[in-house]
Amino acid sequence: MSEPSTAPEAAKKASAPPPAAHDHGHDDHGHDAHDPVHAANPHLAHHFDTPQQQFDAGKLGIWLFLLTEVLFFAGLFCAYTVYRSIHPEVFVYAHYFLDTKLGALNTCVLLISSLTAAWAVRNAQLAEKKALMLNIVITIACACTFMCVKYVEYAHKYHDGLLPGHNFQPKEQIWELKSFRDRHPEAAEYAEKLAKLDEKKAEPAAAGAAPAPGEAGKAEAGKAEAGKAEQLERPTEEQLEPLLAAGLVGPRSLDPSAHISRPRMAHVFFGIYFFMTGLHGFHVLIGIGIWIWMLVKAAKNQFGATYFGPIDFTALYWHLVDLIWIYLFPLLYLIH
Amino acid sequence: MASPTTTADAAIPQQKGADDNYLTHDKGFASWAFTLDHKRIGVMYLASVLTAFALGGVFALLIRTELWAPGRTIMEHDTYNQCFTLHGAIMVFLVIIPGIPAALGNIILPLQLGAKDVAFPKLNLASYYLWILGCVCMLTSLVTNAADTGWTFYAPYSTTTQTNVIPAAFGAFILGFSSIFTGLNFIVTIHKLRPPGMTFFRMPLFVWALYSTALIQVLATPVIGITLLMLIVERVFGLGIFDPALGGDPVLFQHFFWFYSHPAVYIMIVPAFGVVSEIIPVFSRKRLFGYQFIAISSLAIAFLGFLVWGHHMFTSGQSVLAGTIFSAITFLIAIPTAIKIFNWVSTMYKGRIHLDTPMLYALAFLWVFTIGGLTGIFLAVMGVDIHLHDTYFVVAHFHYVMMGGAITGFLGGLHYWFPKAFGKMYNEKTGQLGALIVFAGLNLTFFPQFILGSRGMPRRYYNYLPEFQGLHQLSTIGAFMLGIGFLITAVSLARALKSGKKAPNNPWGGATLEWTTVSPPPYYNFQTPPPVTAGPYDGYEDLVYDEKIGGYVGKKA
Numbered sequence: 001m002s003e004p005s006t007a008p009e010a011a012k013k014a015s016a017p018p019p020a021a022h023d024h025g026h027d028d029h030g031h032d033a034h035d036p037v038h039a040a041n042p043h044l045a046h047h048f049d050t051p052q053q054q055f056d057a058g059k060l061g062i063w064l065f066l067l068t069e070v071l072f073f074a075g076l077f078c079a080y081t082v083y084r085s086i087h088p089e090v091f092v093y094a095h096y097f098l099d100t101k102l103g104a105l106n107t108c109v110l111l112i113s114s115l116t117a118a119w120a121v122r123n124a125q126l127a128e129k130k131a132l133m134l135n136i137v138i139t140i141a142c143a144c145t146f147m148c149v150k151y152v153e154y155a156h157k158y159h160d161g162l163l164p165g166h167n168f169q170p171k172e173q174i175w176e177l178k179s180f181r182d183r184h185p186e187a188a189e190y191a192e193k194l195a196k197l198d199e200k201k202a203e204p205a206a207a208g209a210a211p212a213p214g215e216a217g218k219a220e221a222g223k224a225e226a227g228k229a230e231q232l233e234r235p236t237e238e239q240l241e242p243l244l245a246a247g248l249v250g251p252r253s254l255d256p257s258a259h260i261s262r263p264r265m266a267h268v269f270f271g272i273y274f275f276m277t278g279l280h281g282f283h284v285l286i287g288i289g290i291w292i293w294m295l296v297k298a299a300k301n302q303f304g305a306t307y308f309g310p311i312d313f314t315a316l317y318w319h320l321v322d323l324i325w326i327y328l329f330p331l332l333y334l335i336h
Numbered sequence: 337m338a339s340p341t342t343t344a345d346a347a348i349p350q351q352k353g354a355d356d357n358y359l360t361h362d363k364g365f366a367s368w369a370f371t372l373d374h375k376r377i378g379v380m381y382l383a384s385v386l387t388a389f390a391l392g393g394v395f396a397l398l399i400r401t402e403l404w405a406p407g408r409t410i411m412e413h414d415t416y417n418q419c420f421t422l423h424g425a426i427m428v429f430l431v432i433i434p435g436i437p438a439a440l441g442n443i444i445l446p447l448q449l450g451a452k453d454v455a456f457p458k459l460n461l462a463s464y465y466l467w468i469l470g471c472v473c474m475l476t477s478l479v480t481n482a483a484d485t486g487w488t489f490y491a492p493y494s495t496t497t498q499t500n501v502i503p504a505a506f507g508a509f510i511l512g513f514s515s516i517f518t519g520l521n522f523i524v525t526i527h528k529l530r531p532p533g534m535t536f537f538r539m540p541l542f543v544w545a546l547y548s549t550a551l552i553q554v555l556a557t558p559v560i561g562i563t564l565l566m567l568i569v570e571r572v573f574g575l576g577i578f579d580p581a582l583g584g585d586p587v588l589f590q591h592f593f594w595f596y597s598h599p600a601v602y603i604m605i606v607p608a609f610g611v612v613s614e615i616i617p618v619f620s621r622k623r624l625f626g627y628q629f630i631a632i633s634s635l636a637i638a639f640l641g642f643l644v645w646g647h648h649m650f651t652s653g654q655s656v657l658a659g660t661i662f663s664a665i666t667f668l669i670a671i672p673t674a675i676k677i678f679n680w681v682s683t684m685y686k687g688r689i690h691l692d693t694p695m696l697y698a699l700a701f702l703w704v705f706t707i708g709g710l711t712g713i714f715l716a717v718m719g720v721d722i723h724l725h726d727t728y729f730v731v732a733h734f735h736y737v738m739m740g741g742a743i744t745g746f747l748g749g750l751h752y753w754f755p756k757a758f759g760k761m762y763n764e765k766t767g768q769l770g771a772l773i774v775f776a777g778l779n780l781t782f783f784p785q786f787i788l789g790s791r792g793m794p795r796r797y798y799n800y801l802p803e804f805q806g807l808h809q810l811s812t813i814g815a816f817m818l819g820i821g822f823l824i825t826a827v828s829l830a831r832a833l834k835s836g837k838k839a840p841n842n843p844w845g846g847a848t849l850e851w852t853t854v855s856p857p858p859y860y861n862f863q864t865p866p867p868v869t870a871g872p873y874d875g876y877e878d879l880v881y882d883e884k885i886g887g888y889v890g891k892k893a
Binding site: 045046047048049053056057060061064065067068069071072073074075076078079082083086087163164165166167264265267268271272274275279 | 451452453454455456457459516520521523524525527528529554555556557558559561562563565566569573574575576577582583584585588592860865
């Protein structure tokens with residue numbers, strides 16, 4: 001919208017310029033060369049009459065663009081809502097696998113970057129080149145920190161088999177997770193016992209299938225004995241409630257010998273998680289790119305009272321990226 | 337902002353030499369490929385869209401040839417499925433959606449606003465290249481193993497079929513962004529680049545229509561974008577949002593899809609309303625009747641269009657209450673639409689009607705769009721829709737609207753603004769002949785399909801009962817007639833480009849700002865924003881036809 005230029009800082013008149021003069025000449029780069037408003041404002045594109053008009057157009061444009069971004073993510077939030085209302089237990093189950101501390105760290109990092117982004121706009125308006133560059137650098141640094149933390153989180157997920165769709169093969173059981181144990185120690189203990197019992201039940205059955213028919217009868221008897229010996233006591237509410245909420249036991253299983261499993265659709269949570277945070281991360285990467293571009297423009301001393309639009313618009317975009325994360329963090333990490 | 341100039345001064349073009357215009361201003365491939373000039377981008381869009389239209393048309397003819405007789409005629413059933421998918425996807429995403437706004441709108445909108453360019457010229461060029469990229473993706477699907485899902489990409493078939501759905505869906509995703517950028521550009525241009533004196537109610541109705549369209553483009557397209565992205569991820573990783581085998585909900589896909597694609601229907605038709613609103617008063621030599629009603633009704637259609645997506649899903653198992661509400665809101669859309677039709681007809685009443693090619697297309701539009709619109713009301717009735725759902729009745733209905741409405745409007749606009757855009761006149765006789773054959777072919781192709789549908793012929797079927805053959809053959813004959821009509825039109829316009837008479841500045845006697853420039857317009861359109869003191873359809877009485885130059889001039893001149 002404006003052409004890079006090394007011209008001196010623009011004259012500080014934001015509006016009400018004198019009427020355009022009618023000269024017949026114009027150069028080949030699209031500027032009306034002898035028009036005083038354009039001559040005084042090297043960043044004013046040829047099809048705008050005043051810097052104010054150019055700024056207003058850009059502002060309306062960026063707000064419309066942000067609107068499309070909101071709608072773009074809205075589809076995902078909608079899918080999240082539908083899925084969570086159908087399968088609440090999946091979300092309770094899966095959120096134990098997310099690291100709330102890393103999520104909170106990333107929230108802080110993005111909030112700080114939003115502050116520096118807003119500050120940068122003020123710096124640009126006041127033509128404070130050094131402060132502007134510093135604030136942009138901090139913003140970029142925060143964005144990079146965010147991506148690094150995200151990388152750590154993704155690497156954990158990948159390592160633990162917490163992937164969407166057919167690739168969902170968690171290496172850890174939920175009751176082995178610290179996040180679950182800390183919050184529901186009784187439930188974790190009970191689940192562990194239940195799981196062991198399930199294993200024992202399965203072992204003799206597997207062994208019984210292979211040996212000769214004579215031995216099978218013995219194994220059958222042994223299994224029944226073991227079952228009796230290992231019979232658990234009726235669970236208390238503290239033990240059962242979290243397991244019910246996380247879909248580890250079925251809703252009617254007050255029966256202590258119930259099987260333990262995980263929610264059938266648990267993989268969908270990770271599908272939604274990776275999709276939403278991935279798309280958000282993609283926007284952060286784009287943001288980093290734009291901020292670097294802005295840094296270059298700032299280094300060339302292009303911004304001042306009449307031309308600070310690009311910084312303003314980038315900051316607006318950046319606030320939206322931040323805002324989306326503000327929604328993603330509680331929706332994905334802080335489920336109860 | 338602007339100096340006190342008179343209209344006459346503003347019309348004096350800013351020129352290098354006497355013949356300098358946007359077509360001759362720069363030369364060479366790069367001057368086109370990297371141009372930021374809205375007119376050149378519009379011309380590139382026009383050429384690309386017309387090429388895609390020819391390709392989509394070939395698929396249409398293949399489909400109709402296959403349906404000449406029951407059973408196999410020229411292709412296998414799988415190929416047939418791919419043909420109708422590509423026909424639909426190309427026509428919707430590559431032709432009709434960008435047709436009027438991006439091609440004609442790009443050339444004309446800034447001229448009608450007295451602006452030098454659109455607000456964001458670089459974004460405009462980016463939009464064009466995204467179109468190219470989207471087109472390449474679609475063609476990738478075409479030449480590898482073309483998608484066979486229908487243009488609607490319904491899950492779970494689209495997530496499980498073996499054909500190459502991903503490039504086609506990704507193509508549509510990219511084309512969505514192309515469309516968003518165009519819409520965003522137009523909204524900002526209309527808000528911020530109007531000349532002094534041009535209030536919202538002094539804007540030409542084509543601008544109003546593009547404004548309403550742009551609102552829909554900006555507000556609806558992101559949703560299809562994310563939906564198609566989810567579809568792609570679902571296919572690649574098994575996301576499990578749409579595929580019931582993975583725990584997903586396929587009806588959710590339909591909700592998302594139609595949340596965009598119903599408003600998208602208005603992206604296709606509202607610009608055509610704008611074109612017709614321009615053509616009818618000019619060729620009736622009479623002030624437009626009910627200007628404000630037409631302007632506001634465009635916005636009303638855009639608004640209501642967002643609330644009716646459920647009428648595509650009466651048979652999907654949604655609740656009767658939801659169906660009733662969607663049905664009732666759909667009926668409401670008939671009101672703003674009828675307002676337009678009545679105002680156009682009232683404009684012609686006691687006018688001096690000139691039956692030039694653009695006017696023929698506008699009249700054809702009135703005829704076919706009224707049929708298309710009214711049959712839409714049949715389909716909005718839930719009980720009737722249960723019978724007609726997924727039959728040829730639906731096919732006939734939307735082809736009357738899309739083909740009969742959008743494409744007729746597009747061709748009308750193309751003939752109306754052709755002399756302005758290219759500075760050449762086409763042969764009026766061949767233009768009229770093309771228009772008449774297209775109109776006849778259109779009705780012959782699609783009217784029998786209403787009868788087929790009401791008798792129970794399902795859409796998208798490869799085979800059919802022998803008693804449907806007669807009507808199918810009529811439809812096929814009509815399709816080839818349409819093809820001939822388009823061919824005549826194409827030849828007529830190509831000849832005009834090559835050896836047409838030089839066009840006068842104002843061949844039809846229009847009073848909107850684009851006719852105050854020379855034909856073709858100068859590189860910067862207007863040296864200063866032309867002040868506007870009257871409405872866009874006032875002042876026909878001040879223009880007189882000049883035999884010598886073959887166009888209209890001001891009375892004083």
